[in-house]
Amino acid sequence: MxxxxxxxxxxxxxxxxxxxxxxxxxxxxxxxxxxxxxxxxxxxxxxxxxxxxxxxxxxxxxxxxxxxxxxxxxxxxxxxxxxxxxxxxDLLRDTKSLTPPYSPAPPPPPSPTIPKEMNNFLKGRGFWIAIGVLVLLIIFSVFVLGQSRGELFGIVFRASLTPLPSNTSPPTHTTTPTHTATPTSTPSDTPTPTLDLTETAIVDYRETQTAVAMTQAAGGNVFTPTLVSASQPTPLPQSANLQNGVVALKFKVIDAEYSIPLDRIIAVSDSPSQLHIYNPLTDLDSIVGLSATPLGLSVSPDGLSVAVSHTDPYSISIVDLKTASLTKTINISASADDILLADNGWVYISAQGDPSDPRPLLYAINISTGQQISGPRTRGGTTVLRLQPGGKRIYAADTGISPDDIMRVDIGADGFTTPIPNRVIDSPYHGDYEMCGNLWFLQDPHSIFTACGEIFRASNDPTKDMTYIGVMDGILSINYIPPEVRAIRQLFQAGNLLLGVPDSRRDFEKPANRLVVWNVTDLTFRRSVTLPDWSATAASIGLYVFVNAAHTQYYVIAQGTEVTGYLRGFTVIIGKMSDL
CATH class of the missing domain: 1.25.40.10 (Tetratricopeptide repeat domain)
Structure with missing residues (x-):
């Protein structure tokens, strides 16, 4: 290799x-x-x-x-x-179904008998004389008619065409203000270019050349995609700008996750609203058109499907990642702050409360039926949802309130199965530890990593669940020396390494244009890698970090940010895991 x-x-x-x-x-x-x-x-x-x-x-x-x-x-x-x-x-089967049972063909009717006198006439010279006279009559008639029109068999035989008299006014047309005529298309004489299969494959499977039309099915809440291919190939976009391991993306990243089985970055963008199944190594981007502006996404535990939340209208789209096709869109009653696709046939969202109770409310939406169930409320702010590996519990983090906290909700085949109805299971701490409004499960289903580096247990024992374990190395200030990272925007585990990008919204003591790495075995800080600048005047601020299935390369989705705070475009920074 x-x-x-x-x-x-x-x-x-x-x-x-x-x-x-x-x-x-x-x-x-x-x-x-x-x-x-x-x-x-x-x-x-x-x-x-x-x-x-x-x-x-x-x-x-x-x-x-x-x-x-x-x-x-x-x-x-x-x-x-x-x-x-x-x-x-299918056509052959349909044709067979339309064919009646076999029956013998009826015998042909007897040939008519020609009288002997007529038979002698047809064989004699008089028949051919009659035919010649008839042909002459036809030619003479056509000539006379053609002369009156100035042409014969479409060929002009007059020396010149007489122009219209100068006093002849052109015909006038009266238009009715309340009616607009619909123009009819005229077939073009230019033949449609024939594509060979290779060109067709490039056009079709880049999918930027395919418009996705959504047709709403009966019931009003289910959409099925119809691919409408262009009649002629359009030029493919230029390849991404690959310089020093930096690939310029052609879309704005709203949210992103990674599918390990497909080895693809899964991202949503707006203007236009699309889902991208993106391979940064080959720049292949399979695009699925979405029916509304996306807010966020959640890849299923098996990595083969994704749920996307939308606004205007509030809805959820289910996309089959293996076939890059939209399978269903379900209307919902609230705008999702976060979305989670479980493996029990349900999608879960957190949404803002109503004026009577502004606390966030959790909902469960059945993918098959579209049924929506209201669940428990959280403490306040906005709520981030994470599925514990194994699929039976959701752990959540709230942000935007003080102190921030984590909590648990039990789920099952009927949506919510929390022991105490309409209540979350709260952590035993309130302000004792910083949690910073986000959390992750890595390869260990019994450890909850929070955005401030604090680690908690996930346990079936209620006395141990969400209890404190420790803190990641390099997070805390020691002897007033700034830590390596104050808060983490995202974590991703690859084998024995744990990769993260700092949260520039909370970390002001060190540059945010870095990738930080820990050893998984003892959570000791390993190193910090400075990301290549977006431009001469803009740094690359990491938003998401992923590692490919072979654990040979890492991908950091970054956005260019000027010193003034002005935001630029998005890139994928590709690096070697062996360098970490």
């Missing part, structure tokens, strides 16, 4: 050549790459893009799915390659 960084650069180079319309050179590059990396699903996918023969393309796709059955682009390409045959099979 080649070096991961070299593999990354090779795939980027090959994909850029494909987008530029090249075929021969990327085939050569991909062939050499696959010799060194025969188990690279992305390498085989690029090979499929430069293959013209459908049978060979199908075999390549089957190999990709042997390596990675969850490969998004390969599954979509497989569906594209097999849809035509399935459609023909």
């Amino acid at each position: 080649s070096n991961p960084d070299d593999a990354h650069a090779t795939l980027k180079q090959a994909f850029q050549l494909i987008k530029d319309g090249e075929k021969h050179q990327p085939r050569k590059i991909i062939g050499e790459f696959l010799k060194a990396n025969p188990r690279s699903a992305d390498g085989w996918y690029l090979a499929a893009l430069v293959t013209d023969e459908p049978e060979k393309k199908l075999k390549i796709v089957e190999r990709i799915l042997e390596i990675n059955p969850q490969h998004i682009e390969a599954n979509k390409l497989l569906n594209e390659l097999t849809t035509g045959d399935d459609m023909l099979d």
Whole structure:
């Protein structure tokens, strides 16, 4: 296997050549790459893009799915390659159903008998004389009619056309103010360009060339997607600007998580409202159109689906990540501060209360039926929701109030199963420890990490649940020396390393344009890495950090921020885990 960084650069180079319309050179590059990396699903996918023969393309796709059955682009390409045959099979079945049972054909009617005198006439010279006279009469008639029109069989035979007299006024048309005529389209004489399968694959599976139309189904709260492909290929966007491991994103990141099974960044953006299934190594971005402006998202525990919360109107979209398709949109009664997709058939949201009780309220929404159940209220502010690995408990953190706190809600097949109805299970502390309004479960389901580095137990024993364990190294000030990080915006565990990005909203003592790393075994601080600047005048402030499934590369989603606070665009910073 080649070096991961070299593999990354090779795939980027090959994909850029494909987008530029090249075929021969990327085939050569991909062939050499696959010799060194025969188990690279992305390498085989690029090979499929430069293959013209459908049978060979199908075999390549089957190999990709042997390596990675969850490969998004390969599954979509497989569906594209097999849809035509399935459609023909359906048509053949329909045709058979319309065919009546077989019955012998009726005998042909007897041939009419021609009289002997008529038969002699048809064989004689008089018949042909009659035919000749008839032809002359037809020619003479056509000539006379054509002369009156100035042409014969469409050919002008007059020497010149007589112009209209000067006193002839053009015809006038009266328009009615209350009616506007609808113009009719005239077929173009220009033939529609024929695309080969490779070009079609690039256009279809980049998906930036596909408009997604939402048609609302019966019931008023379920939407199904209809893909409307462009009639002609449009130029693909230029590849991301990859310099020193920095990829410029083409969309504004509203929220993001990571799917380990798919090895993709899952993000939502607005203007337009879209969900992105993004591979920073190849710059492949499978886009799903959304019906409303997204607020946040939650990837399912198995990493194969995602729930997106929306505003205007308040709703939740369920997206199948494996097929990159919207499966359902459910209308809800409140705007979600946070959203959580569990594995029990329910989606949970936290939302602001009403004027009579402003405390946040938790809701459970049944994905299958759309049923919405009101749950317990939290203490105040806004509430962040996290699912404990195992799927039976939600732990939450409130922010925007003092002191901030954490709490627990039990869930099950019926939505909420909290022992005390309409109440959360509160932590035993109130102001004893800083929790900073966020929390995470990493690979250990029994430890709750909070944004201020404090760690608490998650236990079935009520006397131990949410009790204090300790604090991460490098968080607290020692002898008045500023800590390495005051608060954490996001944590992500990869094997024996724990990666985080500082929360610039709380951490003012050290630069926020850093990636911080801990050892998982003893939670000792390992190192701090300065992120490359967004520009000469703007720093890169980390928002999210993820690690790929192979634990070879990390991705930091960052936003350029000027010294004045002015916000710039979004980037993905790609680094080697071996450097940490």
